[in-house]
Amino acid sequence: MKIAVDAMGGDFAPEAIVEGVVMAAAGLPENVQIVLVGKQAVVEELIHKYASASGTSVNAIEVVNADDVIEMGEHPTKALSQKPNSSIGVGFKLLKEKQVDAFCSAGNTGAMHVGALFSIKAIEGILRPCIAGFVPQKAGGYAVMLDIGANADCKPEMLAQFGEIGSIYAQYTLGIDKPRVALMNIGSEEQKGSLIAQAAYQLMKDSRKINFVGNIEGGDLFVNAADVIVTDGFVGNIVFKFGESLYPLMLERGIRDEFIDKTNYEAVGGSPIIGVNGNVIIAHGISSALAIKNMINLAVRQVESDAYTKIAQALS
Amino acid sequence: MKIAVDAMGGDFAPEAIVEGVVMAAAGLPENVQIVLVGKQAVVEELIHKYASASGTSVNAIEVVNADDVIEMGEHPTKALSQKPNSSIGVGFKLLKEKQVDAFCSAGNTGAMHVGALFSIKAIEGILRPCIAGFVPQKAGGYAVMLDIGANADCKPEMLAQFGEIGSIYAQYTLGIDKPRVALMNIGSEEQKGSLIAQAAYQLMKDSRKINFVGNIEGGDLFVNAADVIVTDGFVGNIVFKFGESLYPLMLERGIRDEFIDKTNYEAVGGSPIIGVNGNVIIAHGISSALAIKNMINLAVRQVESDAYTKIAQALS
Numbered sequence: 135m136k137i138a139v140d141a142m143g144g145d146f147a148p149e150a151i152v153e154g155v156v157m158a159a160a161g162l163p164e165n166v167q168i169v170l171v172g173k174q175a176v177v178e179e180l181i182h183k184y185a186s187a188s189g190t191s192v193n194a195i196e197v198v199n200a201d202d203v204i205e206m207g208e209h210p211t212k213a214l215s216q217k218p219n220s221s222i223g224v225g226f227k228l229l230k231e232k233q234v235d236a237f238c239s240a241g242n243t244g245a246m247h248v249g250a251l252f253s254i255k256a257i258e259g260i261l262r263p264c265i266a267g268f269v270p271q272k273a274g275g276y277a278v279m280l281d282i283g284a285n286a287d288c289k290p291e292m293l294a295q296f297g298e299i300g301s302i303y304a305q306y307t308l309g310i311d312k313p314r315v316a317l318m319n320i321g322s323e324e325q326k327g328s329l330i331a332q333a334a335y336q337l338m339k340d341s342r343k344i345n346f347v348g349n350i351e352g353g354d355l356f357v358n359a360a361d362v363i364v365t366d367g368f369v370g371n372i373v374f375k376f377g378e379s380l381y382p383l384m385l386e387r388g389i390r391d392e393f394i395d396k397t398n399y400e401a402v403g404g405s406p407i408i409g410v411n412g413n414v415i416i417a418h419g420i421s422s423a424l425a426i427k428n429m430i431n432l433a434v435r436q437v438e439s440d441a442y443t444k445i446a447q448a449l450s
Numbered sequence: 451m452k453i454a455v456d457a458m459g460g461d462f463a464p465e466a467i468v469e470g471v472v473m474a475a476a477g478l479p480e481n482v483q484i485v486l487v488g489k490q491a492v493v494e495e496l497i498h499k500y501a502s503a504s505g506t507s508v509n510a511i512e513v514v515n516a517d518d519v520i521e522m523g524e525h526p527t528k529a530l531s532q533k534p535n536s537s538i539g540v541g542f543k544l545l546k547e548k549q550v551d552a553f554c555s556a557g558n559t560g561a562m563h564v565g566a567l568f569s570i571k572a573i574e575g576i577l578r579p580c581i582a583g584f585v586p587q588k589a590g591g592y593a594v595m596l597d598i599g600a601n602a603d604c605k606p607e608m609l610a611q612f613g614e615i616g617s618i619y620a621q622y623t624l625g626i627d628k629p630r631v632a633l634m635n636i637g638s639e640e641q642k643g644s645l646i647a648q649a650a651y652q653l654m655k656d657s658r659k660i661n662f663v664g665n666i667e668g669g670d671l672f673v674n675a676a677d678v679i680v681t682d683g684f685v686g687n688i689v690f691k692f693g694e695s696l697y698p699l700m701l702e703r704g705i706r707d708e709f710i711d712k713t714n715y716e717a718v719g720g721s722p723i724i725g726v727n728g729n730v731i732i733a734h735g736i737s738s739a740l741a742i743k744n745m746i747n748l749a750v751r752q753v754e755s756d757a758y759t760k761i762a763q764a765l766s
Contacts, residue, residue, distance in 0.1 A: 272699070283636060286644040320599060320687040328602040328684045352691030356699060368644045369685055371636040375668030376689060380696070383588070383672060383709070391703055 135165055136196075137433045138234040139426070141172030141180075142203040142221040143241020145419045148172055151240065152180035154426025159194045166434055167194050169234050171221045174199040200224040203241075206419055210244035214252065222246060226253035229412050236413035236433040238404060240421035246414065247284055247407060254412040257442070259449035261292045263409030264367065265416065266303060267374045270396035273358040278304045278313075280408060281367035282374040288366035290333035293317070294341060299408050299445050300362035301344045306439040308361070312345045316360035318369060319349035330366075338364070343448070356393075403428030406436060411446065413437055451481055452512075453749045454550040455742070457488030457496075458519040458537040459557020461735045464488055467556065468496035470742025475510045482750055483510050485550050487537045490515040516540040519557075522735060526560035530568065538562060542569035545728050552729035552749040554720060556737035562730065563600055563723060570728040573758070575765035577608045579725030580683065581732065582619060583690045586712035589674040594620045594629075596724060597683035598690045604682035606649035609633070610657060615724050615761050616678035617660045622755040624677070628661045632676035634685060635665035646682075654680070659764070672709075719744030722752060727762065729753055 139155055141148045155168050162168070170177050177197050185192045202220035204213040217223055222245050225237040230253040239246050247263075256263050264281035271277055280300045285292065297315045304313035317335055319327040324335050326349060338346045350359045355373070365373070381398035384391065395401065403425040404415040413436045417429045455471055457464045471484050478484070486493050493513050501508045518536035520529040533539055538561050541553040546569040555562050563579075572579050580597035587593055596616045601608065613631045620629035633651055635643040640651050642665060654662045666675045671689070681689070697714035700707065711717065719741040720731040729752045733745045 286636060286642075286647070318688060320602060320684055326602075328682075331602070331684070352688035352693075353695040355692055356695065366644075368636055368647070369688060372634060372668035372685060373688060373692060376671055376692060377668075379669040379672065384707075387707055387709060389705055389707055391700075391705055393699075393703060 135434065135437050136167045136169050136234040137430055137437070138169040138171055138225050138228050138237045139430065140221045140225050140237070140239030140241050141170045141177045142200070143239040144417070144421045146422065147240065148176055148180055150421060150423045151426050152177060153184045153423035155195060155430065156181065156184040156188060156190050156192070157423055157427040158430040159192065160188065160190045162194060162434065167196055168430065169196045169198055169228065171198045171200050171225045171228070173201065198224060198228065204245045206242055208242060208245070210242060210248040213242065213245055214249055222249050226250070229414070230254050235437045236415065238415040238417065238429050238433050240417035240419060240426065243416050246416045250407050250410045250414045254410050254414070257409055257411055257446045257449060260299070260409040261295050263407055264296055265405050266300065266408050267370070267405050268402045269355055269363060269377065270393065271358045272356050272393060276308065276402070277361050277363050278308065279363040279365065279370055279374060281365065281370050282405060283367045283371035284407070285367040287368070288330065290330055290337055293330070293334035293364050293366065294337035297338050297346070297362060297364045298341065298343045298448065300364065302445050302448055303408055303441045304361050306441040306444050307436050310361045313361035314347040315344040315362040315364060316347050316350040318363055318365035320351060322349050322351070324348070334364070400425040400428060402432060404432050406432070409445065410442065412442060451750065451753050452483045452485050452550040453746055453753070454485040454487055454541050454544050454553045455746065456537045456541050456553070456555030456557050457486045457493045458516070459555040460733070460737045462738065463556065464493055464496055466737060466739045467742050468493060469500045469739035471511060471746065472497065472500040472504060472506050472508070473739055473743040474746040475508065476504065476506045478510060478750065483512055484746065485512045485514055485544065487514050487516050487541045487544070489517065514540060514544065520561045522558055524558060524561070526558060526564040529558070529561055530565055538565055542566070545730070546570055551753045552731065554731040554733065554745050554749050556733035556735060556742065559732050562732045566723050566726045566728070566730045570726050570730070573725055573727055573762045573765060576615070576725040577611050579723055580612055581721050582616065582724050583686065583721050584718045585671055585679060585693065586709065587674045588672050588709060592624065592718070593677050593679050594624065595679040595681065595686055595690060597681065597686050598721060599683045599687035600723070601683040603684070604646065606646055606653055609646070609650035609680050609682065610653035613654050613662070613678060613680045614657065614659045614764065616680065618761050618764055619724055619757045620677050622757040622760050623752055626677045629677035630663040631660040631678040631680060632663050632666040634679055634681035636667060638665050638667070640664070650680070716741040716744060718748060720748050722748070725761065726758070728758060
């Protein structure tokens with residue numbers, strides 16, 4: 135298995151990325167190789183630096199050169215067409231040609247999304263690919279929330295489909311049998327919420343493809359009420375970022391707690407784009423080495439689970 | 451000044467309501483009277499019980515009889531018309547006749563909302579009254595978030611108006627000069643977000659009535675980024691309830707912290723309906739005596755600030 139990582143994407147790239155890759159390499163199974171995509175000389179020097187410091191073998195790390203970098207502020211579509219030799223451009227080329235099994239980046243999120251749509255493309259039958267986030271649960275484990283930012287405006291059909299693909303993802307990648315799928319809403323009764331939420335509720339209630347458990351509210355996010363939390367990318371993004379803000383707030387106040395630690399973005403490290411023909415994982419621009427390490431572990435789990443093929447089969 | 455309180459509304463009514471009223475009475479200025487609305491004999495007995503237990507004088511507490519109760523699950527409009535002698539019905543009658551200066555209830559939220567619209571009515575020029583919530587800020591004090599649940603579907607014009615009336619409310623009730631008004635969104639740039647958020651951004655940017663500071667994201671809610679946070683009642687309700695879930699979660703984990711304490715719903719105790727011709731405050735169904743006490747204190751501040759008259763003047 136080969137996991138490609140964009141060495142140049144992120145506020146602390148390439149330093150933090152390479153450091154995280156070296157950290158991850160130390161713990162990976164023998165069949166996993168990491169392919170760092172970026173400016174070869176720079177990346178190789180950093181691999182050497184972090185590998186010698188930690189005494190890690192670098193056999194599991196390969197470097198593929200990419201001369202360009204898509205910056206954080208660049209327009210995704212324009213940047214991708216003008217910079218085919220950017221690390222994101224090259225990463226998607228490798229993924230499309232199946233030279234790697236996953237591509238991960240902490241760089242320009244829009245470029246990662248557009249790159250996925252243009253290269254490996256959406257799975258046939260998918261209305262809109264989306265981004266999934268992991269919401270820690272008090273009882274342990276995580277719920278999958280989707281969409282957390284790709285689609286600010288969603289039709290009821292899109293929300294219902296997020297439920298289906300989130301359910302398959304949770305089943306295969308998180309190993310949850312018959313995942314409980316819930317709709318994020320502002321009341322438990324089915325007539326509650328926005329017009330779109332009300333319509334989505336009916337579609338989800340009638341679906342035979344999911345184990346629909348009804349609405350959940352803002353106060354239910356951490357309390358093990360669902361395994362899959364369906365919402366649009368507007369609500370999802372706001373709620374998810376709110377949740378991620380708890381860890382730094384608590385840290386600043388001198389509070390450490392096992393559960394709050396799990397709300398730290400570094401704990402999972404990445405968010406998959408779901409609904410495309412391959413494994414694409416995006417990470418925070420601010421990603422630290424630890425976040426990158428955990429993102430790689432998530433990529434490995436995802437490749438092993440082969441969830442995207444399962445989603446494609448379910449839709450065909 | 452007279453503050454009417456629904457003695458019968460709430461999961462723990464009338465016990466917790468009367469207990470909270472007695473707690474509040476002990477600390478109120480001499481010019482403030484509380485009017486408890488509910489089943490007279492029951493309420494008077496409870497006043498006696500809690501007042502003797504705490505040694506509080508009950509001079510400041512008046513009782514107005516109401517034979518009926520609107521239950522939590524009842525249909526608001528139907529219940530109000532069928533039960534004019536319910537505590538909510540009588541409370542709004544007192545408010546409309548200006549026999550009291552505010553009406554507060556932890557009962558059926560829908561009935562409170564509909565009751566306000568039918569009795570004292572929306573201020574002329576208000577597109578939709580909304581519910582405001584108080585979001586504690588790291589640097590101290592609170593931001594006002596609106597809408598937190600009255601309007602699940604909002605047009606851009608409604609959001610822009612929430613900004614205006616929230617700004618006036620923050621100025622007069624919280625004493626904030628030129629409140630910073632922000633739009634809840636999923637990115638800082640003006641072209642970000644849902645179509646409705648994008649359109650609202652333009653209206654708010656062009657408004658001369660507010661000090662618009664742009665978008666804020668989910669991670670900015672506690673960090674003193676704004677004094678007024680504008681969003682629709684769908685997002686606002688989810689985010690607000692998520693925020694309120696932190697206190698019980700932390701308590702369960704044995705963590706006490708001054709900031710987290712402020713996210714406890716009991717700390718403010720109530721949420722005003724803004725945009726109607728009077729002071730109406732609703733509280734959680736689960737309200738404890740402490741929550742009721744603090745809700746009464748909020749009502750007193752609101753009556754003193756006369757914010758609703760200021761809003762009416764701004765719109766006329």
